Amino acid sequence: MPSILHPQTFPPSYLYRMLQPILFALLLVAAFGFFTWQVRKIRANILVGRDRDMSGHAAERFQKTLLVAFGQQKMFKRMTPALLHLVVYVGFLVINIEVLEIVVDGLFGTHRFLSFLGPVYSLLMATNEVLGALVIIAVAAFWWRRNRKPPLKRFSGPELRAWPKMDANIILYVEVILMVALFTMNTSDLKLHQLRGENLPGAFPISSLLMGLLPANAGMLEIMERVGWWAHITGILLFLNYLPSSKHFHIIMAFPNVWYSRLVPQGQFSNVESITNEVKAMMDPSFVVPPAPTAPDGSALAPTPFGAKDVDDLPWTNLLNAYSCTECGRCTSVCPANLTGKLLSPRKIIMDTRDRMEEKYNSPLIFRPNLYGEEAKHEPITDLMEATLLRGKVTPEELWACTTCNACVESCPVNINPLESIIEMRRFLVLEESAAPNSLNVMFSNIENNGAPWAFSPSDRFNWADDLFAVEKAVKVAVS
Amino acid sequence: MTVLDNPSFMTPEAPTKKQINVPVMADLAARNESPEILFWVGCAGAFDDRYKRVTRAFVRILDHVGTKYAVLGLEESCTGDPAKRAGNEFLFQMQAMQNITTLNGYGIKKIVTACPHCFNTIKNEYPALGGDYEVIHHSTYLQQLINEGKVGVTGGESFKGRRITFHDSCYLGRANNIYEAPRDVLAALDADLVEMKRSRANGLCCGAGGAQMWKEAEPGKKEINIERTEEALATLSGKADALANLTGVETETSAPGPHDLQGSIIAVSCPFCMTMMSDGVKNKEQESKVQVFDLAELVASAEGINA
Numbered sequence: 189m190p191s192i193l194h195p196q197t198f199p200p201s202y203l204y205r206m207l208q209p210i211l212f213a214l215l216l217v218a219a220f221g222f223f224t225w226q227v228r229k230i231r232a233n234i235l236v237g238r239d240r241d242m243s244g245h246a247a248e249r250f251q252k253t254l255l256v257a258f259g260q261q262k263m264f265k266r267m268t269p270a271l272l273h274l275v276v277y278v279g280f281l282v283i284n285i286e287v288l289e290i291v292v293d294g295l296f297g298t299h300r301f302l303s304f305l306g307p308v309y310s311l312l313m314a315t316n317e318v319l320g321a322l323v324i325i326a327v328a329a330f331w332w333r334r335n336r337k338p339p340l341k342r343f344s345g346p347e348l349r350a351w352p353k354m355d356a357n358i359i360l361y362v363e364v365i366l367m368v369a370l371f372t373m374n375t376s377d378l379k380l381h382q383l384r385g386e387n388l389p390g391a392f393p394i395s396s397l398l399m400g401l402l403p404a405n406a407g408m409l410e411i412m413e414r415v416g417w418w419a420h421i422t423g424i425l426l427f428l429n430y431l432p433s434s435k436h437f438h439i440i441m442a443f444p445n446v447w448y449s450r451l452v453p454q455g456q457f458s459n460v461e462s463i464t465n466e467v468k469a470m471m472d473p474s475f476v477v478p479p480a481p482t483a484p485d486g487s488a489l490a491p492t493p494f495g496a497k498d499v500d501d502l503p504w505t506n507l508l509n510a511y512s513c514t515e516c517g518r519c520t521s522v523c524p525a526n527l528t529g530k531l532l533s534p535r536k537i538i539m540d541t542r543d544r545m546e547e548k549y550n551s552p553l554i555f556r557p558n559l560y561g562e563e564a565k566h567e568p569i570t571d572l573m574e575a576t577l578l579r580g581k582v583t584p585e586e587l588w589a590c591t592t593c594n595a596c597v598e599s600c601p602v603n604i605n606p607l608e609s610i611i612e613m614r615r616f617l618v619l620e621e622s623a624a625p626n627s628l629n630v631m632f633s634n635i636e637n638n639g640a641p642w643a644f645s646p647s648d649r650f651n652w653a654d655d656l657f658a659v660e661k662a663v664k665v666a667v668s
Numbered sequence: 669m670t671v672l673d674n675p676s677f678m679t680p681e682a683p684t685k686k687q688i689n690v691p692v693m694a695d696l697a698a699r700n701e702s703p704e705i706l707f708w709v710g711c712a713g714a715f716d717d718r719y720k721r722v723t724r725a726f727v728r729i730l731d732h733v734g735t736k737y738a739v740l741g742l743e744e745s746c747t748g749d750p751a752k753r754a755g756n757e758f759l760f761q762m763q764a765m766q767n768i769t770t771l772n773g774y775g776i777k778k779i780v781t782a783c784p785h786c787f788n789t790i791k792n793e794y795p796a797l798g799g800d801y802e803v804i805h806h807s808t809y810l811q812q813l814i815n816e817g818k819v820g821v822t823g824g825e826s827f828k829g830r831r832i833t834f835h836d837s838c839y840l841g842r843a844n845n846i847y848e849a850p851r852d853v854l855a856a857l858d859a860d861l862v863e864m865k866r867s868r869a870n871g872l873c874c875g876a877g878g879a880q881m882w883k884e885a886e887p888g889k890k891e892i893n894i895e896r897t898e899e900a901l902a903t904l905s906g907k908a909d910a911l912a913n914l915t916g917v918e919t920e921t922s923a924p925g926p927h928d929l930q931g932s933i934i935a936v937s938c939p940f941c942m943t944m945m946s947d948g949v950k951n952k953e954q955e956s957k958v959q960v961f962d963l964a965e966l967v968a969s970a971e972g973i974n975a
Contacts, residue, residue: 265870453788453843453845455844456793456843459796460761463758466758471765471766471769494757495757524872528885528889528890528895529887529890530888585886589888590878591876591878592878593877593878594838594843595838595870598870611753611755615757616755618755627882627883627884628754628882639711639745640714640745641746641750641881641882642715642716647742649714650692651714653689653724656688656690656724657687658685658688658974659684659685659974659975660683
């Protein structure tokens with residue numbers, strides 16, 4: 189097995205070779221341990237949501253996940269961001285093959301253990317390098333779209349200040365740092381081998397251009413190679429543990445979120461089973477209302493409200509939605525209410541849902557909602573009774589501005605459904621608080637009394653057919 | 669059009685008018701008959717003066733092609749759509765179960781409606797409450813009649829060369845993925861069809877869905893129907909720069925050439941879109957030039973059966 193460091197140029201390398209596997213193993217265990225701990229908190233947050241059976245239809249779900257999540261089908265409605273995103277996405281997938289190599293090298297003291305693949309290894313390294321360079325370009329473009337004055341419209345808005353704005357930039361900076369570490373590692377390794385007159389396995393189209401920038405000093409190059417190697421893998425593991433606090437968590441959550449997306453037509457709103465039972469009992473006295481669900485010990489459960497006041501009233505899929513959102517704002521940019529200056533922003537409702545979960549239940553390692561500080565999108569809530577999702581974060585004015593047009597649902601690249609949450613909160617306002625706008629209450633009573641949403645007499649319903657004349661015309665017979 | 673193509677050449681007398689007595693389901697049931705389709709009129713189709721004209725046009729078409737149809741008449745009641753979108757699930761289910769009782773009582777199998785909201789509600793939300801029917805929106809039904817050759821869209825008003833843009837209804841389009849049927853119907857008119865930038869799955873709502881029809885809009889900069897009407901008018905007149913000024917339009921496709929608005933048509937397939945787009949055209953003071961029509965009105969008019 190080739191040694192990592194050359195003993196003549198780097199005397200303490202024996203000690204290093206002894207320590208590296210131990211340090212590396214500790215780092216891996218700590219990183220994955222922390223990540224698991226954070227993911228369990230988030231899983232618990234999602235599971236406070238109401239039950240909803242999303243089992244079955246595996247073939248259809250698989251196909252949807254393949255197209256929408258893996259294939260990024262919905263991203264391609266907007267070409268420029270789709271191509272930029274594709275570069276970073278493919279870069280993420282391919283460069284992670286190299287992470288596998290780094291893990292093996294780190295634990296077993298090998299150097300570039302995948303190099304036995306020969307020409308395949310050359311192809312892999314060359315692809316990595318080209319993608320790495322493209323990622324830096326794409327990230328620069330992303331940064332410009334967000335930070336130019338004024339930024340792209342969907343990257344502004346009241347919900348995208350403070351932490352969400354900083355979060356977006358942190359992600360971009362980290363991605364550049366990771367790529368710089370990768371190129372430092374490759375370039376110094378390449379130059380080191382060249383100095384020694386050896387041949388480094390693999391092909392490095394970008395690093396071979398960068399070699400001139402590095403000193404022709406073997407000791408320095410060895411250190412730089414190791415620094416690049418450690419920086420790349422440590423950066424990735426730190427980034428992994430940053431994800432649960434970040435919108436960037438979508439790189440993981442997009443997949444389960446698409447898998448569990450609704451398969452029914454977008455116009456179909458959920459049915460409220462408990463109301464169905466009540467209405468059936470009213471219309472048919474012989475109907476037996478099924479017994480209310482009980483706790484495992486047989487005691488009665490507290491009745492659940494109609495609709496949603498807080499995050500635990502929403503179906504768990506809507507909470508999963510909140511953790512899958514990368515705050516891209518496609519939903520808000522096509523929302524007719526938002527476009528015409530109303531307060532409603534579908535993205536804000538999804539972000540509020542995640543903030544509220546972390547305020548009420550578990551917070552991940554880094555981010556806590558109070559990090560919004562003075563630039564918070566909400567006035568700080570002092571009355572804790574009012575600190576629910578509805579009113580505490582989402583105002584009725586936002587909810588009543590929705591036309592239920594499904595543009596937000598259609599636009600989301602990872603199948604998030606803000607409309608469902610809006611309707612659940614409207615249900616709470618109407619059924620639990622009788623807090624509909626007055627004009628809607630008038631509409632309700634018209635339906636109750638006249639069977640129509642307008643104040644017309646039901647006896648006039650068939651007047652349209654009076655004095656209905658048509659021109660007599662023979663039906664066209666198709667000539668065969 | 670040559671003289672031989674003109675049906676009036678074959679029957680030189682003035683066209684004869686006939687009265688249509690719309691068949692009511694209760695009467696059919698009393699005679700132990702069942703219709704091929706039930707025409708669900710909807711509240712707007714029954715009460716809104718503008719949309720009553722659409723209902724009447726569609727009935728003329730049904731009568732003309734000889735479909736055995738019926739309506740519920742006074743037995744029809746609101747599907748509950750506005751209540752459900754506004755969050756009043758209780759009222760929705762009361763309405764739904766009442767209607768399902770009526771429909772199931774008559775053994776209805778197939779329903780056609782000219783309202784995308786009724787269509788969506790009956791098709792997607794009634795099954796969970798015991799109402800399973802084949803539900804067809806009138807745009808699909810008209811498309812079938814044209815494809816089968818039962819409606820030739822000839823013999824009446826010619827739309828050849830008239831500029832028409834179709835405004836997608838959310839509850840037909842995104843809600844139920846019906847984009848082509850209304851366009852196929854319009855294509856049969858041989859008109860000059862132009863597409864708005866925001867069309868099909870990217871169509872912009874007229875502003876009336878989700879029970880907005882019955883309330884004032886929340887405070888904002890603009891009414892949604894004005895935003896949409898501006899887009900429609902800019903598309904019809906081929907003013908590309910006007911289009912570029914609209915908010916939210918990110919895609920750049922070639923705009924149609926400059927065109928006089930006179931005689932242009934905004935085609936709709938929904939009673940609420942009809943109201944919102946008509947109001948928008950009036951707000952822009954273009955009602956003398958641009959008309960808003962439903963698909964059924966255009967077809968009946970092209971077929972020459974309006975009286």
